[in-house]
Amino acid sequence: xxxxxxxxxxxxxxxxxxxxxxxxxxxxxxxxxxxxxxxxxxxxxxxxxxxxxxxxxxxxxxxxxxxxxxxxxxxxxxxxxxxxxxxxxxxxxxxxxxxxxxxxxxxxxxxxxxxxxxxxxxxxxxxxxxxxxxxxxxxxxxxxxxxxxxxxxxxxxxxxxxxxxxxxxxxxxxxxxxxxxxxxxxxxxxxxxxxxxxxxxxxxxxxxxxxxxxxxxxxxxxxxxxxxxxxxxxxxxxxxxxxxxxxxxxxxxxxxxxxxxxxxxxxxxxxxxxxxxxxxxxxxxxxxxxxxxxxxxxxxxxxxxxxxxxxxxxxxxxxx
Numbered sequence: 001x002x003x004x005x006x007x008x009x010x011x012x013x014x015x016x017x018x019x020x021x022x023x024x025x026x027x028x029x030x031x032x033x034x035x036x037x038x039x040x041x042x043x044x045x046x047x048x049x050x051x052x053x054x055x056x057x058x059x060x061x062x063x064x065x066x067x068x069x070x071x072x073x074x075x076x077x078x079x080x081x082x083x084x085x086x087x088x089x090x091x092x093x094x095x096x097x098x099x100x101x102x103x104x105x106x107x108x109x110x111x112x113x114x115x116x117x118x119x120x121x122x123x124x125x126x127x128x129x130x131x132x133x134x135x136x137x138x139x140x141x142x143x144x145x146x147x148x149x150x151x152x153x154x155x156x157x158x159x160x161x162x163x164x165x166x167x168x169x170x171x172x173x174x175x176x177x178x179x180x181x182x183x184x185x186x187x188x189x190x191x192x193x194x195x196x197x198x199x200x201x202x203x204x205x206x207x208x209x210x211x212x213x214x215x216x217x218x219x220x221x222x223x224x225x226x227x228x229x230x231x232x233x234x235x236x237x238x239x240x241x242x243x244x245x246x247x248x249x250x251x252x253x254x255x256x257x258x259x260x261x262x263x264x265x266x267x268x269x270x271x272x273x274x275x276x277x278x279x280x281x282x283x284x285x286x287x288x289x290x291x292x293x294x295x296x297x298x299x300x301x302x303x304x305x306x307x308x309x310x311x312x313x314x315x316x317x318x319x320x
Contacts, residue, residue, distance in 0.1 A: 056143045290308065
């Protein structure tokens, strides 16, 4: 009897202990404090890198089908001055294959600079059939690096045909000073090439240009002050630091999400910035960042983010 009483007492104590610990560890990452506002911007990183080959037309189409508000992508330039959608200005050994289907080796990347190749050669390389070891859910598709104008033309026609809300674009100019005239054109030429592609599409505020390179943001601001700009930050900045670096206030502060605090979000929003961090993938991290009252986020898994936000579209099941 005493043993049985001790056992039930111990179970009761254990239950109280577990409930107490649950309460103590219920931080901003466990539940959404309140529904997200309608304007909350869920951006598919490189389209939907966790689900489809990055920066490819299938990735952007899938992201639109899921219901993202913005397609995030990166830009490089070919040897014949075409604007190519690509994160690196070379072929990554992580997922690229040569036209003969030999895999690209890490030691070969520097010999495969896009800026030294015409686009007719670039499009012969495959960047999807091998998948990506860091993203096990990523579909394996035979696909090439597309041109920016091809992506915009395809996506503009697609959302209209599907009667989706107009999609937005967040495009990164991947430049840095030591890449000029080597891996990329000089930054001003790079920016001009991008703006020339954008102009005929008349996207207005639906396109944002982002960059880690202050030179690119300054040039775009001086050339067309109406284009929304996003300051990318890896280590975290204050509003004053951003404005000192650029000489003006951009519309968006886009930091690595781990550098964000509720205080830093508040500081930027008080100055009129939108705060859109990158790249948030884990479910707990997504909830934590959403609870910081940011204006959006960039994720490799827009399906997860959209489900948390209650916005994921019900996609038709594939046929037999």
